[in-house]
Amino acid sequence: MARVIFDGVFKRYGNSSAPAVTDLSMEIHDREFLVLVGPSGCGKSTAMRMIAGLEEVSEGRIIIGDRVVNDLPPKDRNVAMVFQSYALYPHMTVRDNLAYPLKLRKVQKAERERRVLEAARMLEIEQFLDRKPKALSGGQRQRVALGRAVVRDADLFLMDEPLSNLDAKLRVQTRAELIKLHDRVQTTTIYVTHDQVEAMTMGDRIAVMSLGVLQQLDTPQNLYDKPANKFVAGFIGSPSMNFVDVQIEDAEGRLYATNPGGFRMRIPDSRGASLARFKGETVTLGIRPEHLVERNHFGGNPETVLPVTVDVIELLGNESFIYLNSGNAVLTARMSPEVKVERGQKIEVTAEPDRFYFFDPKTDAAVA
């Protein structure tokens, strides 16, 4: 069990100008399940591989427990890793795969067998112990890879997209099992994925990365409710948040968001204070598809509405995606199937006042 600290960590490859990881500082608590998420190439895997010792740290410090591990080889860091391809040793049986890390740590034979059996039981792979990886299904291989980590009694579990080679159904199932496993063994776990749904469902906290820079580190709910910037807002949530560039205009003491295509929306009074300083300037307006509501289905008295035209309707049964057009802005709305609209119909949509997000276009930072 251990905490992990990144302290001003940089990773540079060769002499390329942009570092793969830039000035990364964060603390991962003991027993935490932390998810590193971001699009491919954002540096999340590099960050994890630096913890494992598979990549050198160019600058800064990485601390596991109380030790600075920058110069330790992987075998001396007492971390266990689950790889995307599982990386099972193809020439060894499942039993030998599980026992191999113990053998390398000079664990006695009897103890070794006991722990292999225990891990196999926990992951329900006892009946496959004498098979080679080739003879296992994808899901079973995945469990063996997990077993190889569990058996170790490691300080830290590192998981590099461990579910991405499973089919969708198995992935959802294994997701739940991984959480249960973590509840049981309580080992600090760092989990890398590009899938925001995985991140939201699994992480105690989530670190969102982009272009080598940590964007926000927070609980799933806070990431969703209070994204720190436009990147996080767009990355978390599916379908993605709608973004429209708008001008902030002042008309008789009231603020309006307008855009040359004919888009014009009154800004809720509760948000006026923070937006007043952008008067006459451009900001990015963000609304999540699930927060857009047709005026007649809106619970309260809408303070502000947006006139739109229905472009395309996708009926999914339990919900429908409605693509809306307002001037030169295209919005996606996720609505209940009870909302009956037709293509070409002109409707008015709205949202709760605090469900409108605004971002400073210069810094992409959220305007509170």
Place this chain on the structure above:
Amino acid sequence: MATIADPIRGTVMEQSGRRRGGPRNILKTVFLTGMALFYLLPIYVVVITSVKQIADVSTATMWELPTSISWGSYQQAWDSLSPNLAQSLRLVVPATILSALFGALNGYILSKWKFRGSDVLFTVMLFGMFIPYQAILIPLIRFLQEVGLYNSVAGLVIVHVVYGLPITTLIFRNFFTAIPGELIEAARVDGAGLLGIFFRIMLPLSVPAFVVVGIFQFTNIWNEFLFGLTIITNPAEQPITVALNNLSGSFSVDWSAVMAGSVLAALPTALIYILLGRFFIRGMLAGSMKG
């Protein structure tokens, strides 16, 4: 050629089975077999000559089957060549094993533990493949004389190991490149070191590469002529290739014995190819295509 399935007459499978026996194909087979046989005439002549009695060997009956089969020439060839065959074995077995092992180690390092300059190193090594043996013969002989290994099998083994390294390294490097890097990383996180990974993970996985390299080196060294001719001067100790030439160059040549000797000398490599050939070609292609 394609025929459309006739639902009345049965399945497509049956039809295509019938089609193969058509007259066009019989003609083709006859033609091809004839051509193959013509191509094999030299081997035919070698084999029948080897079982002829010396009196039967003449222009007029060159291509004819012998009147009686005589194994005497094989006995004769065996008597004069067996020391050289043994010598070739003493040479080829250690040289093959050593060059394969060193090649595996080199290939492992060059594919999985790249360091600054490792690619340059590899290129320089490959350059060794383009050096004709004649071009380095003189310094090589002088070196072997200096260290007292001239005229010995050990010297010949060293030469073959050293000059086998570029190709064995190439084959193993390409083979190991195909092994996923995550496997190495998993072993490192599990606690294995550089040599531990080599012996416990890489070697068990590289049996196919060893087959390829083994066959390649065995054949090359067994068939090699120039080093055998120049590094060992005593005819009784020269490898089989050179001994065969000596036999055919002796004053009164017994052709049936020479041909019997040729068959004997060719047997080990021919056997290996017939038994393991498919692995060889497959591995060889996999190896050199990526290089």
Place this chain on the structure above:
Amino acid sequence: MATISSSVPATRAPIARRSLVERIGVGRMLLYPAMLYVILVTQIPFVLTIYYSFRNYLLNRPDRDGWAGLANYQRLWDQVRDTDSAFFAALINTVVLTAGSVILAVIVGLFFAEIVNHKFPGRAIVRTLLITPFLIMPAAAALSWKNLLYNPNFGFLDWFTTTFIPTSPGPNWLGDYPLISIMIYLVWRWAPFMMLIFLAGMGSISEEVREAARMDGATAWEEFRSITLPHLRRFFMLGSLLGTVYIFQDFDPIYLMTQGGPGNESTNLSFLVYRTAVSGSNYGLASAIGVVTVILSIIAVTYLVRLLSKVFEGELSDGR
């Protein structure tokens, strides 16, 4: 386990440069000497050869040992301009022998492969038989060709010509046409190798692509031209490269069949190196020829790679 205390100052300063051992690990340190050894052992003899090529180094005249500068190369250069010289002959013979043998072996091998790749009764036997020439020890094969096929007195070819063309006395193959005779032998020996390579290539063409072509109405020839040939691009490269490397340096058949003769008619560069050193005892000159051979073989291979990739990229792009 080494434990480093966490009381290291928490500055953002770059980590101090660690020693080589720390950065690459002790295990890896062991590699440098090993790799160095490999380089030394495989490359030093050639470096020495280059060194000798700049010296007067005659085995029978030790008194004349010494630095020769470019004298050996000068002698070769003079010979290049003298069409009667041994070096000129060897140069031409090497090029003709290599190019001719490789081209013919590739064509014959491709032909065999295309035939054997189609199903017909007895295919397995034909295929095995066709490979046989490559399985025979080269020394044994060369000796057999020399003594049983090319022998002017009782060789098979002599028997063949005298039997079917009674008026003509059989040609003395190795005496009258030494280079062509050796080339025929080399093609005979290498065509099966090429066939094996092409067969492997043809085996890797997806059956679906072939079927699609047939559905589109391709004849057997069109299928071969538009599907098989483009797919074999890399296999052409491999076959002709390996063939070139080996035949360029081939020594055994020339030593065994003709000893480079008559005169210089079948002397190639490899054999000339040997003859200059062993019979001529002129190690300096032999080394110079060796160096030239290496340079030429590298040029030949480089040129071949360029040529082949250009030809195949341009005309037979296989859409990869």
